Amino acid sequence: MSGLWTILRRELAGLFFSPLAWVLLFAALALNGAMFVLYVGLTDGAVDDSLSNALGTAWPYWAMMAVLPPLLTMKMISEESRAGVLEFLLTAPVSDWAVVAGKLLAATTFMALLWSSALFYGLALAWLGAAPDWPVLLGSYLGAVLVSALFCGIGLVASAGTGTPLLAAFLAFVANIVVLLLPFLAKLAGAAPDNWRGAFSRRVDVIARVQGSFTLGVIDSSHVIFFVVWTLFALFLATRLVESRRWR
Amino acid sequence: MKRAEYQPVSAWTRLRIGASVALSLVLFLASAGLVTWLAERPGLRVRADLTQSRRNTLDPVLADIVGKLPDQALVEVFFKPMPKHLAAAGTEAQGRMRDLLIVLQNSAPDKVKVVDHSSEDVATAREALSRLRVDGDEFGLIVVHRGKNRARLALFKEIAELDFGSIDPNRYVPARVAVFRGEEALAAALKRVSADTQPKLYFTTGHGERELYAAAASGGGENRDLGALASALVADGFEIERFEGQGAAVPGDCAALAVVDPTQALSESELGEIHAYVERGGRLLITGSHRDPDGPGSTRELAARFGVDIGLGYVAEPIPGPNGLMVGLPACANLFGTGPSALSVRHPVTESLSKFGRTVLSQLARPLSRKSPSSNMVLTELLRSSEDSWVDLPNDSGVHDWRPDKSLEVAGKRSTLASAVQITLADGTASAAETRQGRVIVLGSPEVLTSSAMETNKDFALNAFNWLAAREYRLSVAPRTDLRRVLEVHQGDRLVKLRSVALFLLPGLCLLLGLFTWHRRRR
Numbered sequence: 001m002s003g004l005w006t007i008l009r010r011e012l013a014g015l016f017f018s019p020l021a022w023v024l025l026f027a028a029l030a031l032n033g034a035m036f037v038l039y040v041g042l043t044d045g046a047v048d049d050s051l052s053n054a055l056g057t058a059w060p061y062w063a064m065m066a067v068l069p070p071l072l073t074m075k076m077i078s079e080e081s082r083a084g085v086l087e088f089l090l091t092a093p094v095s096d097w098a099v100v101a102g103k104l105l106a107a108t109t110f111m112a113l114l115w116s117s118a119l120f121y122g123l124a125l126a127w128l129g130a131a132p133d134w135p136v137l138l139g140s141y142l143g144a145v146l147v148s149a150l151f152c153g154i155g156l157v158a159s160a161g162t163g164t165p166l167l168a169a170f171l172a173f174v175a176n177i178v179v180l181l182l183p184f185l186a187k188l189a190g191a192a193p194d195n196w197r198g199a200f201s202r203r204v205d206v207i208a209r210v211q212g213s214f215t216l217g218v219i220d221s222s223h224v225i226f227f228v229v230w231t232l233f234a235l236f237l238a239t240r241l242v243e244s245r246r247w248r
Numbered sequence: 249m250k251r252a253e254y255q256p257v258s259a260w261t262r263l264r265i266g267a268s269v270a271l272s273l274v275l276f277l278a279s280a281g282l283v284t285w286l287a288e289r290p291g292l293r294v295r296a297d298l299t300q301s302r303r304n305t306l307d308p309v310l311a312d313i314v315g316k317l318p319d320q321a322l323v324e325v326f327f328k329p330m331p332k333h334l335a336a337a338g339t340e341a342q343g344r345m346r347d348l349l350i351v352l353q354n355s356a357p358d359k360v361k362v363v364d365h366s367s368e369d370v371a372t373a374r375e376a377l378s379r380l381r382v383d384g385d386e387f388g389l390i391v392v393h394r395g396k397n398r399a400r401l402a403l404f405k406e407i408a409e410l411d412f413g414s415i416d417p418n419r420y421v422p423a424r425v426a427v428f429r430g431e432e433a434l435a436a437a438l439k440r441v442s443a444d445t446q447p448k449l450y451f452t453t454g455h456g457e458r459e460l461y462a463a464a465a466s467g468g469g470e471n472r473d474l475g476a477l478a479s480a481l482v483a484d485g486f487e488i489e490r491f492e493g494q495g496a497a498v499p500g501d502c503a504a505l506a507v508v509d510p511t512q513a514l515s516e517s518e519l520g521e522i523h524a525y526v527e528r529g530g531r532l533l534i535t536g537s538h539r540d541p542d543g544p545g546s547t548r549e550l551a552a553r554f555g556v557d558i559g560l561g562y563v564a565e566p567i568p569g570p571n572g573l574m575v576g577l578p579a580c581a582n583l584f585g586t587g588p589s590a591l592s593v594r595h596p597v598t599e600s601l602s603k604f605g606r607t608v609l610s611q612l613a614r615p616l617s618r619k620s621p622s623s624n625m626v627l628t629e630l631l632r633s634s635e636d637s638w639v640d641l642p643n644d645s646g647v648h649d650w651r652p653d654k655s656l657e658v659a660g661k662r663s664t665l666a667s668a669v670q671i672t673l674a675d676g677t678a679s680a681a682e683t684r685q686g687r688v689i690v691l692g693s694p695e696v697l698t699s700s701a702m703e704t705n706k707d708f709a710l711n712a713f714n715w716l717a718a719r720e721y722r723l724s725v726a727p728r729t730d731l732r733r734v735l736e737v738h739q740g741d742r743l744v745k746l747r748s749v750a751l752f753l754l755p756g757l758c759l760l761l762g763l764f765t766w767h768r769r770r771r
Contacts, residue, residue, distance in 0.1 A: 017765060019762065019766055022761065022766075025758045029754050029755040033749075033750035033751045034751055036750050037747050040743065041737065041743065044737065045735035045736060046732055046733070046734055048732070117754055120749065120754055121746075124750065128745060129735070129736075130733050130734060130736075132733060133299055133301075135299070136299055203284065212353075216304055216347060216351070217298040217299040218295055218297055218298065218304045218351075220354060221292075221293055221294040221295070222287040222293045225284065226284050229280045229284055230280060233280045236273070240269050243269075244269065
């Protein structure tokens with residue numbers, strides 16, 4: 001566990017000392033802020049609707065979710081592998097699992113910081129006399145963090161699977177798009193409410209899971225478990241890929 | 249000391265490790281799938297509603313109905329894009345209903361499945377409506393069905409009531425949702441489809457009644473049969489049967505019996521049996537007739553047993569013409585009853601029609617009046633003619649002139665065109681639980697139910713039969729208070745302040761920290 005903590009601190013330091021993280025954070029906050037102000041205007045000041053748009057209902061949220069995690073995680077394993085740093089890390093007294101989990105937690109923490117902007121929007125609204133429904137906002141925030149963890153996990157798998165950061169980012173981006181569009185792709189493949197494709201489509205519909213619970217102010221154990229389990233699967237896959245360097 | 253020799257990993261070892269890793273991946277994948285599936289099982293799933301208004305928690309009445317559904321009911325959504333002046337209200341009503349459906353489905357995924365038909369895919373939606381044998385609606389609707397049972401909920405009727413605001417450019421007030429009754433409507437619909445047996449409606453036959461299934465046009469090119477009514481009733485979840493009568497007892501599974509325009513007299517034993525059936529708590533619909541003299545065995549005699557007199561002549565109204573109101577034309581017998589002045593707001597059959605300004609068309613209607621109903625009968629006038637109407641009586645040669653003759657005819661007075669009678673039948677014991685109700689609806693004209701009038705009168709007819717069959721389900725689901733938190737964006741500089749925080753303060757802070765980091769790294 002101490003190994004995990006060490007890796008997490010190292011990764012966070014690495015992230016926040018690199019200009020890329022700040023550029024990403026600045027761009028994402030500016031875009032998120034602009035969209036939030038736009039939502040407030042479009043909904044005639046409906047506070048809860050605007051906040052849920054910023055945290056899961058509107059498409060810019062999902063666009064950021066598809067783009068940012070790959071950019072954050074692209075270097076985490078592939079760059080270290082290319083530079084030979086990973087070999088040192090793997091010979092250090094920390095397990096491969098702790099290495100990958102530490103990186104995943106660092107990337108998720110960065111994303112959690114980004115989405116915490118919505119909490120500041122809530123504070124600003126409260127200051128202006130229209131306090132949001134705080135438990136709902138916190139629920140939406142939890143949803144955003146869980147989705148981020150899943151996409152960061154996918155990013156780490158891509159990063160562990162290739163030696164080129166840009167290729168890793170591209171692969172992770174494509175994978176994220178596929179995950180988001182799975183219900184649409186299933187529909188193209190003939191998914192209907194009463195066939196197995198339809199059942200599959202409902203099970204893997206990440207957007208519907210977020211919009212059907214977290215953004216409505218509901219914490220549903222099945223959705224929480226879905227995100228946790230598939231993030232753990234990505235973590236497992238990434239760990240196996242890192243491990244495979246020993247015997248390939 | 250001997251140094252350890254480097255031994256390269258053999259191909260076989262690599263294969264072994266690779267296979268082991270692949271197997272572990274497959275096992276993990278299967279476990280993940282299993283855990284995800286298990287997490288969705290109703291018994292293992294936990295939901296916490298975080299909202300202050302508890303808007304994600306079903307009303308206990310609705311939750312109880314959903315819990316008692318014998319198997320899964322399907323809720324199909326057919327919402328449409330709204331016209332510009334109703335856009336905000338329509339979007340709100342649709343949004344609230346969709347949120348409610350998400351809550352419903354998530355609360356009991358094994359009992360309710362929601363299918364939302366995209367408003368852009370018109371062809372698929374039309375095909376689905378045709379499969380369900382349900383008519384569309386101008387503003388969209390929801391169809392709840394289970395097996396053959398169906399219930400139709402129109403957006404701006406059962407689900408939400410609109411306040412149309414004002415379109416006056418000087419005092420423009422946008423349309424808004426005045427009352428949202430989505431949960432109540434959904435509860436009633438689910439209750440209706442939860443019944444395992446379909447209620448059976450019997451139509452008497454063998455006395456020259458209107459034909460139930462004839463599709464061919466008759467009488468002046470208009471369909472005077474009941475084909476469209478029968479289709480609408482079947483689509484609403486009823487079963488239709490014929491009842492020969494002739495002394496036979498009314499079947500025990502009869503939800504309601506209809507006697508529509510018999511041209512031959514019913515025998516005394518038939519009248520007695522129908523009367524006894526209502527006295528046992530049965531449900532009956534009778535129409536006046538304009539093809540039948542009012543002799544013994546007529547529907548007039550039958551209606552009189554339940555405190556309603558089917559009077560002589562036909563109710564007529566002046567009709568609008570190019571130079572004002574006109575009389576003297578047969579079209580004066582076409583009565584269009586619209587709004588609270590014509591339709592009762594106090595009865596389930598007409599309440600919603602009255603509120604939403606719907607019209608009921610009645611042609612060649614006989615006037616109805618009270619005929620000393622017994623003390624256990626409550627009589628409600630469902631449909632009335634206008635204040636300008638009169639009861640047109642035939643002249644000596646039996647011809648109507650369609651002009652008010654104040655010396656002979658009652659003019660300038662509303663006439664009743666449809667009545668509902670509720671008969672309380674106590675079983676001798678004083679227990680309220682053993683008190684039953686007989687229900688009777690009397691229509692002044694059989695034309696109200698014919699195929700040619702069904703386009704206008706369908707909702708009235710369905711409401712009438714649903715009330716008779718006790719399917720109105722007036723459930724007490726409390727309407728939800730909409731606790732929308734709103735920032736008054738047009739007041740003061742609130743939007744400017746919000747913009748400053750969201751657009752400048754947070755990204756600016758981030759930029760400053762980034763520059764600080766960059767500066768420190770340079771040093």
